[in-house]
Every structure is written in structure tokens, then in C-alpha cells.
Amino acid sequence: MTEPVLLADVVRSDFVEGHHRGSVVVTNPDGTVDWAVGVVDQPMFPRSSNKPMQALGMLRRGLPLTDELLALAGASHSGEQFHLDGVRKILAEAGLEESALRTPAAYPLDDDARDAWVRGGHGKERIVMNCSGKHAAMLLTSKLNGWSLDDYRSPDHPLQKEIRTAIEDTAGEQVSYVAVDGCGAPIFALTLAGLARSFGRFAGAAAGTLEGRIADAFRAYPEYASGSTRDEAELMRAVNGLFCKAGAEGVYAVGLADGTGIALKLEDGTPRARKVVMAATLQRLGITNETIENHLHFDLTGGDAVVGAVRPHAPTFA
Structure with a gap:
């Protein structure tokens, strides 16, 4: 077993003060x-990078969502108004109220959306939690199949068994461990190589296949799969055929149109170096443009000025 390597340097005023x-x-x-x-x-936990595979398990059992609502079913959304409207549409399709969601109460991920939500007199609510699109889709899938709704998060529920199978099928390996994710649903452990393999298969899938439908929904509606200002949406808009999903604890996975897969995990779980490392990996593959170049650094400020950046550890990507 090898060890994690240096992937990014933290440089402030030309002094290297740390690494990721x-x-x-x-x-x-x-x-x-x-x-x-x-x-x-x-084994590692892909966290929310598992969501496209979870959506595949639901499509296999008749989830009827398409386009932006399918992207939302695989999203870690920012809690913007159009996200909430979409979640309500999915719940309405199932004939259910917001109270059916078993997501933990939360505030929107996006700062502006959170501020608007609070100004509107709201506190933490289940529908604005970033996984509510996935949970609404889980409820709809369960309702269509006549499965119980109260325990849809249980690893022994028929829905979660279908999802586990979909994850194993696309990763080309067996799930090695099952735990509870931040939203309360099961999270299934894979190797990082298995996660990359899965994303390559989604991105390279033929149009009209279930995997292809999910990847195409993400590509066509990247703001629904993440948020209006998120780096994931920027990357999908910038690279033709690219399909991606980030997760907690520094996980990020990308699939390219030719079936190439990429997956990364930052040992310290920080999100700030995630886009930096992915941009460096894409450049190593010969893929670059203005967006990727912009993602190669995470600016560090001092007072009102930019005084440094998190940037790729160059020897690793040579």
C-alpha cells in the first residue's frame, strides 16, 4: 500500500506554508x-460523487425524471430557488409533501441563497439540504414500486439494494463497506480507481442508455447538478463532453467523452484544493482552456489583496 502524495502547495507571499x-x-x-x-x-467513500450511480439505480426501477430534474436527482445542489422548485416538482410527482423527506434540516449551501432564505424568515429546513433532490427521487422511485417510504434510507430497503447493485456494476468491483452519509442515506465504499472507472463509463455511454441519460442531463443542466456559481458547473460548460461530480472530504470525479475516468481524494478533506488538483490532472492529459487555467489556483488574500494561492505541486504532475 502506498501513501498519499503531495498534490497542492499553499503559497503565501512567496512562502510555502503548507501542502495538501x-x-x-x-x-x-x-x-x-x-x-x-x-x-x-x-476502499474509500466517494460521498456525493456516488450520486450519479445512485440515480442509475433509480432509473433502472422506473424513475421517470428527465432533463433538469434528472440532473437534480444526482445533485448536491446549492439551495437556489430553482433547485427548491425542482425538488417540489419531484415530490408532487409522487403525491408527497416536503415532510416526507428524511434529509437533515439545513441552510442552502450557496451564500447568496442562504442569505435570501434567512431574510425571508426561514430557518433550517429539510428541502434546502443539498441532497433533497436525491431524496425526493428516492421517494418517487419507492412510491412507484410500492416500497415503504418511512425507511427508504435503510441499507436493507429494496431501493438501496438496487442502488448498491448499480454502483458495483459501473465501478466493476464489489462494495467493500457500507456506512451512513451526511444526508442519512447509505454510502458505499469503492476504490478510487473504481470511482474513476464508473465516471468514464457514464461519460462514454451511448446516448439514450440510462448512464448516457444521466451524463447528458448533467452536461445540459450543470447548474441543476451543482449550482449557478459552482466550479463543477463551470468545468462542464467549458469542456465538451465532460461529466463531473464532487463529494465531501475532498473527493472529485470526472468522466470524459471518450470514456476516460478521473478521480481524486484529498487526504485532509478540504474542498479548496479540489478544483486545483483536477485542473492539473486535466492539463496533464492535454486538456486545457481558460476555465481550466483559472481553476489551477485558489486565491489567498491578505487585507484587500490577493497575496498567494493554493496551486498544483508541479513535480507530481510532471
Whole structure:
């Protein structure tokens, strides 16, 4: 077993004050590993990067969502008004109220959306939690199949068994551990290589297949799959055919149109270096544009000025 490696440097006023360590893997269209650094063959939790695979399990059991609502079913949304409207549409399709959601009460992820929500007199509510689109889709799938609704988050529920199968099918490996994610639903452990393999298969899937429908929904409606100002949406808009989803604890996965998969995990779980490392990996593959170049640094401020940045650890990506 190898160890996580240096992936990003924290540089302030030309002084390197710290590092972010982690692991990255690139898989070929056939699922084999093309390039890797760090730990890519040991179990890890993909966290919300599992959501497209969770959506696949639901589509297999008749989830009727398309377009922006399908993207929302696989999203960690920012809690903007159009996200909330979409969640309510999914619940209405199932004939259910917001009280059916088993997401924890939360504020919107997006700062502006959170401020508007609070100014409107709201506190923490289940519908604004970033996983509410996924949970609404889980409820709709369960309702259509005649499954119980109160325990849809249980690992033993028929819905979660279908989701586990979909995850294993696309990753090409068996789930090694089951835990509880931040939203209360099960989270299934894979290797980082398995996560990359899965994203390559989604991104390279033929149009009209279930995997292709999910990837196309993300590409067509990236703001529904994340948020209006999120780096994931920027990346999907900037690279034709790219499909991506980030997760908690520094996880990020990308699939390219030719079936190449990429997955990374930052050991310290920080989100700030996530886009930096992914941009460096894409550049290593020969993919670059203005957006990717902008993602190569996370600015650090001092007073009112930019005085440094989190940037790729160059020797790792040479």
C-alpha cells in the first residue's frame, strides 16, 4: 500500500506554508489504470460523487425524471430557488409533501441563497439540504414500486439494494463497506480507481442508455447538478463532453467523452484544493482552456489583496 502524495502547495507571499496531500487516478476507456499517484486501490467513500450511480439505480426501477430534474436527482445542489422548485416538482410527482423527506434540516449551501432564505424568515429546513433532490427521487422511485417510504434510507430497503447493485456494476468491483452519509442515506465504499472507472463509463455511454441519460442531463443542466456559481458547473460548460461530480472530504470525479475516468481524494478533506488538483490532472492529459487555467489556483488574500494561492505541486504532475 502506498501513501498519499503531495498534490497542492499553499503559497503565501512567496512562502510555502503548507501542502495538501492525496491521491489521483486516471482510467482508460476499458477501465484499466492509465496513471495514478497515492492510494487508488484501497476502499474509500466517494460521498456525493456516488450520486450519479445512485440515480442509475433509480432509473433502472422506473424513475421517470428527465432533463433538469434528472440532473437534480444526482445533485448536491446549492439551495437556489430553482433547485427548491425542482425538488417540489419531484415530490408532487409522487403525491408527497416536503415532510416526507428524511434529509437533515439545513441552510442552502450557496451564500447568496442562504442569505435570501434567512431574510425571508426561514430557518433550517429539510428541502434546502443539498441532497433533497436525491431524496425526493428516492421517494418517487419507492412510491412507484410500492416500497415503504418511512425507511427508504435503510441499507436493507429494496431501493438501496438496487442502488448498491448499480454502483458495483459501473465501478466493476464489489462494495467493500457500507456506512451512513451526511444526508442519512447509505454510502458505499469503492476504490478510487473504481470511482474513476464508473465516471468514464457514464461519460462514454451511448446516448439514450440510462448512464448516457444521466451524463447528458448533467452536461445540459450543470447548474441543476451543482449550482449557478459552482466550479463543477463551470468545468462542464467549458469542456465538451465532460461529466463531473464532487463529494465531501475532498473527493472529485470526472468522466470524459471518450470514456476516460478521473478521480481524486484529498487526504485532509478540504474542498479548496479540489478544483486545483483536477485542473492539473486535466492539463496533464492535454486538456486545457481558460476555465481550466483559472481553476489551477485558489486565491489567498491578505487585507484587500490577493497575496498567494493554493496551486498544483508541479513535480507530481510532471
